[in-house]
Amino acid sequence: MRSTFHGLETARRSLFTQTAALYTTGHNVANANTTGYSRQIVNMTASQSMEAYGLIRSTVPGQMGSGVEFTSITRVREKFLDDQYRNENKSFGDYSIRQDTLEKLETIVNEPSESGVRTVIANFFNAWSELSKSPENADGRKIVREQALALTDALNHTAKQLSDLKNDLTENVDIRAGEINSRLHGIAQLNRSIAKLEGLGDNANDLRDQRDQLADELSKMINITVTEQSDGYKIDMGGTELVAGFDEPAPVTGETLTDAVASGDLNSGEVYGMILSRDTYVQGYINDLDRLANTLANGDIEVTLPKGSVIPEGTTLTNSDGSTTLYSGSVSSRTLSGDTKVVLKGLNALHQLGYNTSSTPTGLPFFTNADGSTGTITAASITLNKQIADNPTKISASMRVNDDGTLIEGNNSLSVLFSQARDMRFNFGSAGDPNLNTVDAYFRSIAGQLGVQSEEAIRQMNNSKGLVDQIDGRRQSVSGVSLDEEMSNMIKFQHAYNAAARNMTMIDEMLDKVINGMGVVGR
Amino acid sequence: MGIRVTQSMMNTQLLRNVSSNLGRMNDLQNQLSTGRRINKPSDDPVGLTFSMRYRSEIDANDQYVKNTDSATSMLDFTDTTLGQAGDVLQRLRELAVKGATGAQPQEAYDAINLEVKELYNQLVEIGNSKFNGKYVFNGEQTQTAPYPGTKIDDATGKMAYEVTTDAGQTQYELGPGVTLGANLTGVEIFGNPTDADNVFLVVKQVSDALKDGNYNKVSDLIGSIDTRLGTLLEKRAEVGARTNRLALVSDRLTQTGVNLKSIQSKTEDADMAEVITNLKTEENVYQASLSAGAKLISPSLVDFLK
DSSP: OOOTTHHHHHHHHHHHHHHHHHHHHHHHHHHHTOOTTTEEEEEEEEESSSSSSSSSOOOHHHHHHHHHEEEEEEEEOOHHHHHHHHHHHHHHHHHHHHHHHHHHHHHHOOSSSSSSSHHHHHHHHHHHHHHHTTTOOOOHHHHHHHHHHHHHHHHHHHHHHHHHHHHHHHHHHHHHHHHHHHHHHHOOOOOHHHHHHHHHTTOOOOHHHHHHHHHHHHHSOOEEEEEEEEEEEEETEEEEEEEEEEEEOOOOOHHHHHHHHHHHHHOOOOHHHHHHHHIIHHHHHHHHHHHHHHHHHHHHEEEEEEETOOOTTTEEEETTOEEEEOOOSTTGGGGGGEEEEEEHHHHHHHHHBBBOOOSSOOOOOOEEESSSSSOOOTTTTOOOOOHHHHHHGGOOOOOBHHHHHHHOOTHHHHHHHHHHHSSSSOOOOOOSSSOOHHHHHHHHHHHHHHHHHHHHHHEEEEEHHHHHHHHHHHHHHHHOOOHHHHHHHHHHHHHHHHHHHHHHHHHHHHHHIIISSSOOOOO | OOOOOOHHHHHHHHHHHHHHHHHHHHHHHHHHHBBBBBBSSGGGGHHHHHHHHEEEHHHHHHHHHHHHHHHHHHHHHHHHHHHHHHHHHHHHHHHHHTTTTTOOOOHHHHHHHHHHHHHHHHHHHHHTTTTTTTTSSSOOOOTTTOOOOTTTOEEEEEEESGGOOOOOOOOOEHHHHHHHHEOOOOOHHHTTTTTOOHHHHHHHHHHHHHHTOOOOHHHHHHHHHHHHHHHHHHHHHHHHHHHHHHHHHHHHHHHHHHHHHHHHHHHHHHOOOHHHHHHHHHHHHHHHHHHHHHHHHHOOOOOOOO
């Protein structure tokens, strides 16, 4: 048996439900531009009918409905797309950092140009050629000094820029560690809040959106896997658990992240890109440049010493067949009777075979480290031997002396050899694993390799960016707020609301008739 | 299921397209303003290595051109000097012919001898010629005068005809592994101390013979003058040949320089017509994407509901 006011109740439920739908539409529209927001829908269902099944029932036919109610408000989201997004986002993060670092390296290498290392190398050899034309003069020596200083300055400067870039990357890893920690902290907090709310039977839609947003952000920085458990998100980086449930996560640091790269747990994302860029690309170029500097000064070269050269007293030279010859005694016994092929330890050894115009004409090592040592020379500390820099008359050009040991100033054999060293192949490898190249070709190969790496990183970054954009588009397609859709929904709900209100008015009028209009016949 | 499209998706898409379009325009602008296709290694890594090599080769080539010019001026100077020495010897020969005539008073021989002695001094001066601050005829001993600057009558020290000059040759770099010695040494031109026709010795002997009025001896010496003149001519021809070789080298270096620059330009330089055309195309696309964006982004159903 239905109640007199049944119709009023039905209309009331409708009004309430359509209102809820309209409010949710409003919420959607309001968050149309909120990052990470997924649209929400009110799930309506016809409310339980008047008469439940049972033994006692009225004789009224049919089953009388009792209107509408909403059972839940849910967000529209596809978990599969979230997983895909996070999976691609880490590659994008990785390659965008690599590309960025390589672009910076390209700026540092500064080729092709007339102001890079290649130019100072060419100028250095040209200065020797210029000196060879007037080996007795001071001006040619000063040019050699200036060009040698320009060369070492360029190497020092490039090495400094590289070590700055390396330090920047280390600093950025630390900054990212802080950002990761704040997100992990946020996720643990949200895990708690969501559990509290949902324990009461609600859907914590907006909090879930926020938590997913934090996970999205994390996925660009490091490789994560997200598992939803009863106590919330568990986030792992490879085999390392970062956060699980309500417990406050243990903070990550630059060191733990570097260790995670070594153990293989951290293998993608921006942080990985930074550590890889630092340890592989930047360190690689530092090593290459160091090798360039050291080989120029100390690397093996095969040189043909011209006939008539006087080898300085007490010098032991390595012949091309590996045997050694000690030159000692009178000038004539140290004079080469024919062109002699020897293997020398770089321009330093070559320079020591010459004589200069100073009062003590013995050749000095040409390049030294900043502290004056000549052992292993690095790009950061290579410099022109201080004695030479202070006094360019100590630059040797001649390889001949008179019988009494005095210099023959017009001889230019050494300066010609120095100039010809531009086309000599230095051993950039080791004795057992030779890598013979001219200085110019070696530097060229460094720049070329950088170009290939950078080109590759740009391609990879564009690819992964395309994928991330595509998947994000798919996600937006599912979860994004469409204003057109919300507007048409709004009209739909508004009409339903209006109709329910009209229905209520009609029932009101009907009851008015029953209550106030009936039983007054003939009055 | 058709794809659901939302306003923010269109926004994102538009922004992405416009920004990638701007990125391409930026690259083209860069090419246009530098005139170069390769502005950083990643623009074309292979092209970059070629471009760097061409640049280094051009730098080296420029230096070889300078060296060739220096060697040429050195040889030109030598040639001029040899010309002067030749003139002196010609004059000596004329005087010797006069002095070889018998039945003259001793005063006549003495008069001739005066000039012969001056010729000796002039030859010493020529032997001690300096070019760019260097003694040219003393091999690599460029800071030491080869022939003591003494006159014929000074008996102190070494006489010019007793001198062996340094045999070294200053090598000029004309190319990778190519060198040329440009200087001639004193003994090559004026003769060894052992040579019978050592120019200083011959002049001294002529002078001594004239002093003694020994015209027969003077006559005998004319032969030595002639052989030395022949040697001088030979040396001048050699200098000429070397100058010719240098001219050829210089031509080749110039040609190589031009070739290298053109090949460098082909590797590095942007094809302007192509760049401008592409830039115009990109500009059109940019305009189109902006105007399409303006049409698509603003309206939604909101604008049409009253």
